[in-house]
Amino acid sequence: MLINPDRFRQSIEEMARIGATKGGGVHRLTLSDADKQARDLFAKWADDAGLELQIDEMGNMFARRSGREDDAPPAMAGSHLDSVPNGGRFDGSLGVLAALEAVRTLNDKKILTKRPIEIVNWTNEEGPRFPPSMMGSGVFAGAISLEAAYEARDSEGARLLDELERIGYRGDAPCVPKSIGSYLELHIEQGPALVSEGIQVGVVEGIFGLTWLRVTMKGERDHAGPTPMHMRRDAMVGAARTIAAIREIPGKLHPEFVATVGEFSLSPNAINVIPDEVMFSVDFRHSEPELLNKARKLIEEAAQREAAKENLEVEIQEVGGSTPTAFDESVAQAVRSACEESGYSHRSMWSAAGHDARYAADLGPTAMIFVPCVAGKSHSEEEDMDWEDAYRGCDILARALVKMADS
Ligand code: GLV
Ligand code: MN
Ligand code: MN
Numbered sequence: 001m002l003i004n005p006d007r008f009r010q011s012i013e014e015m016a017r018i019g020a021t022k023g024g025g026v027h028r029l030t031l032s033d034a035d036k037q038a039r040d041l042f043a044k045w046a047d048d049a050g051l052e053l054q055i056d057e058m059g060n061m062f063a064r065r066s067g068r069e070d071d072a073p074p075a076m077a078g079s080h081l082d083s084v085p086n087g088g089r090f091d092g093s094l095g096v097l098a099a100l101e102a103v104r105t106l107n108d109k110k111i112l113t114k115r116p117i118e119i120v121n122w123t124n125e126e127g128p129r130f131p132p133s134m135m136g137s138g139v140f141a142g143a144i145s146l147e148a149a150y151e152a153r154d155s156e157g158a159r160l161l162d163e164l165e166r167i168g169y170r171g172d173a174p175c176v177p178k179s180i181g182s183y184l185e186l187h188i189e190q191g192p193a194l195v196s197e198g199i200q201v202g203v204v205e206g207i208f209g210l211t212w213l214r215v216t217m218k219g220e221r222d223h224a225g226p227t228p229m230h231m232r233r234d235a236m237v238g239a240a241r242t243i244a245a246i247r248e249i250p251g252k253l254h255p256e257f258v259a260t261v262g263e264f265s266l267s268p269n270a271i272n273v274i275p276d277e278v279m280f281s282v283d284f285r286h287s288e289p290e291l292l293n294k295a296r297k298l299i300e301e302a303a304q305r306e307a308a309k310e311n312l313e314v315e316i317q318e319v320g321g322s323t324p325t326a327f328d329e330s331v332a333q334a335v336r337s338a339c340e341e342s343g344y345s346h347r348s349m350w351s352a353a354g355h356d357a358r359y360a361a362d363l364g365p366t367a368m369i370f371v372p373c374v375a376g377k378s379h380s381e382e383e384d385m386d387w388e389d390a391y392r393g394c395d396i397l398a399r400a401l402v403k404m405a406d407s
Helices: 005-016 033-048 093-108 135-140 146-151 160-166 193-197 235-253 289-309 329-342 387-405
Strands: 052-055 061-065 075-079 117-121 182-188 201-207 209-218 258-260 264-267 277-286 313-322 346-351 366-371
Touching (some): 005 033, 005 387, 033 052, 033 117, 061 093, 093 117, 093 387, 135 146, 146 160, 182 387, 193 201, 201 329, 235 258, 235 277, 329 387, 346 366
Antiparallel strands (some): 052 061, 201 366, 209 277, 209 313, 258 277, 264 277
C-alpha cells in the first residue's frame, strides 16, 4: 500500500474518542463542544503536516499543501467531522482523515504534485441540529445563502451564527463559489450493496436527490375522558394515518425510492389529553427528479386527506433539499484505474445518502469512493467496518487524489 495503515487507524481511533458514546459510536453534533474539539484536533494535525489552514465564514476548514503550479485550482478531498445524534465513528471522519493520511504519505515520500491539494472539513454535513444538511458545502457552492445558513436554529432556539462564534470557527475567508480542479470524497457505503456482493470498492457516479419536509397538524386539545369520539380533532390520529400512507408511497414509484419519517413531536404529550399539535418530518430520495415531484404531490395529498378526515389544520414546510446529480467521468475513471492498479474489485453505483460531494460537483469535476460497512448499517452506534476495507479505501483515495493533482 502507498499509505501507512497503522498511522491512519490511530488517527481514526483518536478522533473517535471525541464525543464517544457508550455504545461505541460518536455524538458530535454540528458546532457543539465536541465538534470544536474535533476541529481543533484536525487543525493541529494539519499544522503538524505543514499544511496552511484557512477557515471560511461558514466554518468550513481547508488545509492546503502547495503544488508545483500553486495558482492552479486545487485537487480537493475531504468530508465532515460532525455526526448525527449517537452516530457512527466512520461516517465523515473516514473521508477527512484518509485525505490527511494521503497528504502525510506525500510528505513522507517527498512528492510534490502539480496542483495544490486541499483537505476540507465541511461544516454541518449532517443537518439534524441545523437543517438543511450539506450546509457548509451548499453555501460554498452558492446553492444556500450565507444569511439563511446563519439564521438556522436548533430545537432549543440557538442560532447557527452564534454557535459558530461561540466555538471560535467563524473564519474570515469568504464562503463563495470558486473553481476547483477536482473533488474526491471517501465514505463508507452506508448501505448493503458492497458487503452483500463481496465487492471491495464502489466507484460512485452520482448522488440521489432528496427533499426534507416538516408537516405540522393542528387540532384541539381536550380531555381524554369526557370528550365523545365524534367530537374530537385529534392531531395524533391525522399524523399517524398520514405517516402510514407515506410508508406505502415508495412502493408505488420505484424499487429504489425511499421515504422516512424520522422526527416527531407531539403536544402536550400527556396520557389523558387529546393531542392538539403534531410535527413530523419527511425525508424522501431518488435519482429521478420527476419521481421526487410525484412523491411530494402524493405526500401532500395524503396529509390534506387525513387532516380533513379529522378536521385538522395542516401546514407543510420544506426545510431542505438537493437535486439528483451525476458526477464526473474523468474522476470516476481515476478511481477505477487506482482500483485496477491495486487489484481491488470494484463496481459503479449511485449514493442514496447525501454527501458534500453533491455541491462540490457544481464547482468542478467530482466523484466519490465507497467502501463496505458491516451489515450496511450507519447513522447508528452500531456502524462499523473492517480495518482492511478502511485501509483499501484510504489507499485508493490517495492514488486517485495524486492522479487528479497531477492532471
Ligand atoms: C446525510 O448523511 C444524509 O444522507 O442525510
Ligand atoms: Mn457522511
Ligand atoms: Mn451521515
